[in-house]
Amino acid sequence: MAFPVTLIDLAGAIALLLWGTRMVQTGIQRAFGPGLRAFLGTALRNRVRALLAGIGVTAILQSSTATGLMTAGFAAGGLVDLVPALAVMLGANVGTTLIVQVLSFDVAAFSPVLILVGVLMFRRDSSTPTHDLGRVFIGLGLMLLALHQLLHLMTDYEDTPSLRLLLGAISTTPLLAVLLGAGVTWAVHSSVAVVLLIMSLASKGALPPNAAFALVLGANLGTAINPVLEGAAGNDLGAKRLPVGNLLTRVVGVAVGLALLEPIGRLLVTLEPDNARAVANFHTAFNVIIALVFLPLLTPYAALLKRWLPERVDPADPSRPLYLDAAARETPIVALGAATREALRLVDVLEEMLAGARSAMANGDRRVIAETKRRDDVLDRLNTAIKAYLTSLDPDELGDNENKRLAAILNFAMNLEQAGDVVTRNLLPHASKRLKRGLAFSEAEEAELVAMIDRLSANLKTAASVLMTDDGPTARLLADEKIAFREAESQATVLHVDQMRTGRPEAAQAGALYLDLLSDIKLINSHIVAAAAYPVLERSGELLQSRIANQQPGAPGPA
The missing domain is CATH 1.20.58.220 (Phosphate transport system protein phou homolog 2; domain 2)
Structure with missing residues (x-):
């Protein structure tokens, strides 16, 4: 009975982690979403500013999907070129790693405080930003609590033969680990939660470093799959350039990372003996390197995407919605x-x-x-x-x-x-x-x-x-x-x-x-x-109710 109970406990801790992640994302989006969207729109002037904006907005939202959809909206409207839009996505992928870096440290003791503060803020007037920020604090507290639970589970059951057998199969085949990481991330729609789970497994020795790094590669691949699949039904190939372009950068990065997994693994383990921190550093380094490599190549890359995915010419039914997912x-x-x-x-x-x-x-x-x-x-x-x-x-x-x-x-x-x-x-x-x-x-x-x-x-x-x-x-x-x-x-x-x-x-x-x-x-x-x-x-208070000059205060406006 030990192994089935372990799976139930593990599933519950993972569910708590996912729910906490969702609360953080929705709370931030409600409190700051329109402002971040406006900021992103003004930052799309060149690739460097777009990259930095993508990092900042996604670090706050903790959702590269939300950042990508906002950027895709600008691109679809012809308000931004494909090059800065791709730069935003490179930055968004880096931005998602920042909260992983923070949570890779031992901050579980702050969980009760965050939940308490969050509940007090959340119970205030639901129309205020305080309510939304309370949701964020509760979500962060739940994430820390879930990570603490996962560490305890790994401590209690890391020697369970059945669990060892399951994780051993992943450890011996890096490609299988990549596919598993991609599949799980695609299913749960959160690379942050998946990478945090991998960190928990690695910190207790349930996963060797190289297997953990391969799973992280898969998580980075899986997070780019959803935007492509969600837009698969559309007729406008031009609207798919941004998600497809982002996915292809992930594929190239994963292929190179998988080929160099052994030497990279040895280097990271030498530099960082803490396995959890090593996983977080690998996740960040992977996305930073991809951003630095592709940023100078975005102009020819965008031209290639435009050639592969031309604009819609004659859709079968122009009145059919394309983006209402x-x-x-x-x-x-x-x-x-x-x-x-x-x-x-x-x-x-x-x-x-x-x-x-x-x-x-x-x-x-x-x-x-x-x-x-x-x-x-x-x-x-x-x-x-x-x-x-x-x-x-x-x-x-x-x-x-x-x-x-x-x-x-x-x-x-x-x-x-x-x-x-x-x-x-x-x-x-x-x-x-x-x-x-x-x-x-x-x-x-x-x-x-x-x-x-x-x-x-x-x-x-x-x-x-x-x-x-x-x-x-x-x-x-x-x-x-x-x-x-x-x-x-x-x-x-x-x-x-x-x-x-x-x-x-x-x-x-x-x-x-x-x-x-x-x-x-x-x-x-x-x-x-x-x-x-x-x-x-x-x-902004700049719209007058009437154009009539010298209208008396309190007098009714024109019918």
Whole structure:
């Protein structure tokens, strides 16, 4: 009965370790997730800054998956090149090793204190960051408690013949150890927990150093498998470049590490006699070396990935969601990142609709008008899928920051869908009316219409950037664009009145239609501004309730 009891005790300690790790990750994500996401967005300027940002954000979040998904969202939106995105992932892999380094020291005595402090903080108002930080302290305490339990289990049962037989099979075949480490990490979705478990086994001599190092190699491989598999169902090969690129760096590193396992093992054991510390040092050194080797090679490596994985050309069903992963709903910041990536697809569809409207007004092609109208169905279905996904998230798992982010994504999706409705129901019918009636605009009017639609497309890209970064100055620039559209409509109104006075019916009809088109374009821009700029400005207190000058305090605003 000793061995079955040992397995139950071992499984319970591992489960406690996994739960503690999850509490740390979710607590940090709730307390600091949006801020870290904004910081990451501003740091993606060059590969060195991106590498450091990846280390810092992942060291805090303790989830390279969350960091990777945020980065993939920036990359999917075209807001960051593949090179700094890959640099972030190199940094993220280093960042996950830092908590392993801390816990490799004998800090188990702090477990009761951390849990006590965490419970006291957690029992306070659930809407405050104190509640979320309390969750972090409880998770750290549980992790230390689980590691303490694992050490005791290894002390009591390290000589159990059945356990020795199981671990002996792993020890004699490094490749088997790599595959086992990768499989376990893929199953539990946490390389941190797996490496800490390996440290516990190695510290009591249940695993020889080389077998422990091979398992660590497998853990590093397994943590890169999940992002690739989660995106396997998508049609856009370009969106898979980042997870596939990260996985390939892991594969190369594991292959080299496995080939050099014997000399590396001898060196580390000589430098660090404590097996647990040796495992932690190997884990950190592996990721640091990979980062240093691949960082200078990212430009040709990114070009190779782009050649292997081209952008989506013609997906079978463009209205089918690509990034709304059901499994991600367990972690709010990851789920919100997935919804953000899906929302960016609305930008692509609306941009195609604007291009179609521009072509229809220039050439009067009925086929272009029909195709542009069909794209509105894509907007509607994607918007419905995003709303259903976000509303399916457990409200109890969402903090204040997550609720604000969820509202911002919903607002963005609904406004872009409404902008698409304006294109379909107003702008395109007016273009068709011009074609049927044979109305002609002046060269200046034609140029103005084209310029305003091009400006809409530029504002749409800016809105995507604001959604990803929550950048206040950019949001103000986007909001100021309403002035240009309002002035263009005002000037067109004055010209139309002058045309009416000339008494020429053709000129009056063309002027009225021109004014309608400008009004439609202005309304589309209003939805774009409301989609991204207004939520940011409202949170910072920069959005006025009314444009009426000298409004008396307490007086009601406009209806």
